[in-house]
Amino acid sequence: MDRKCILLAISLILAAGRLASSATSEEKTNYCKDVAGWDEWHGLIEKYPEDDAIHALYATRLGLCSMVEMGNISLERAITIFDNMKESVIDQRKKETETKEKNQKQGT
Secondary structure: OHHHHHHHHHHHHHHHHHHOOHHHHHHHOOHHOOOHHHHHHHHHHHOOOHHHHHHHHHHHHHHHHHHHHHHOHHHHHHHHHHHHHHHHHHHHHHHHHHHHHHHHHHOO
């Protein structure tokens, strides 16, 4: 599958199903209990079984949600960790796509 499509899929699912909304910390929603969000993640895992970045984000979400439920970390901290990882994955995908496009334009 084309990297642009994968990047777009990751961006969309992460925007829609991340751990919390962009509301203030008092209003943050705990998406760990969002069945529809988990269904979306399971769909991504099935659609992109070889994509390590999607699997890593899924595993991170699973682990963070478990830690929040056990009381090991706060929801706010879990959101920060997940958002940082998500942004890192998206930035890396953008760089890979830009490099690929640049190389194609140069004929390499």
